Amino acid sequence: MTPSRIAYITILAKDLRAELRTLQSLPAMALFATTTFVIFRFGLDRTQLSGSLAAGVLWATLLFAALLGVNRLFVAEREEGGFDAIRLAPIDRSALFAAKATALFAYLFALELVVVPIFALFFLGSAAALGPLVIVLLLADLGIAATGTLISSMAVHSRARDLLGPLVLLPLVVPLMIAATGASEPLFAAGGVGYHRFGSWLAVLSLYDLIFLLLGWAVFDFLLED
């Protein structure tokens, strides 16, 4: 196994172990998303949503829940010297980017395993859309993980990190959110699951993921310099 792969697995395992022990990110993300769905349900006074409204409620909630995880992604590295420890090791620093992005991806997917069924229960007449929705969720999660990791690693060094992270991240993920809601909208159509322009939106999501994964891989080494 190459040193980079060992470093990737080591950092990822450390993050997942710490999260399982402390539960600092996931429960907060899940609680936020569930509460938001409750607010939407009573705020909109609707028991069923469809089309663009359903897609908007789902993705706005998931995005803001994701911000909680993004904000905490590098907290241990900053507060406990993890950045220095990793910079002292003879490894490719991109392994840190890959490990953190994978950890965030795992948090998002775990979050969705819990809250998307709740969304379906609150707002959808059937669970038929959930199958194809998984593809949209996975592609969007990858994009949020890549962009979120990149922005979080920059914002964590700032005193205004809680503000700076979302301020920079939200405009960057606008194209991702447009594509995710565009792909989800026909799945939530009132007349049943549809696939109008579904493939095109998946292509946009994939392109976004590719760009930000490559960008993160390329610039992360420089971001860790003093």
Place this chain on the structure above:
Amino acid sequence: MEPGQATDEPALSLAGLRRDYGERTALDGVGLRLGRGETLLVLGPNGAGKTTLLRILATLLRPSSGEVQALGCSLPDEAWKLRGKIGFLGHEPLLYRDLSGRENLRFHARLHGLTGEPGEARIAELLAAVGMERRAEQHVAELSAGMRQRLAICRCVLHRPELLLLDEPDSNLDAEGRELARALIGPGAGRTRVIVSHDPERFEAEADQVLRLEAGGRAVAA
């Protein structure tokens, strides 16, 4: 190269080293040569640039100007070649609070390519050397500052570095801890050491050279 192996090339060579933080100068024209296996003691008041010097040698900071050679590597350009040959003990222990001592050392060992049985054996050896075997499974958050420092010393020497960069290595250690730490980071192992301290009497006898810095980061003539 094995630690302490004789060579004409110095372990450290600094010339005109300068580091600025914005308009404030932390190091101003520092120069020295340190042979392999020798110990350099860096003294000076708070804000004299001692920690900055150590962090530059550890490749954690870039110099603003000047030449820095460490173990034959030119910094910052060849920092990637130097990492893995240095052991850095700073103000922070660089340990994750939610992991146990053993898990922390395993994390660092793997980052330095020490995996499997050799890695576990090295960790066990070091934990025994600092008297931490029975506390090894405790989370770092539950340990005293002295115990954390013992673990940090283990982390620092885990990968058998050729160059030790030690910032107040005795801090938080009791008499027993200092004695145990001495076996790992003290003189005699043939490693080159740079020690930063506020206490000249503690390390002066071990030092081959003493670098005195004054406020503003200038070296004071001995």
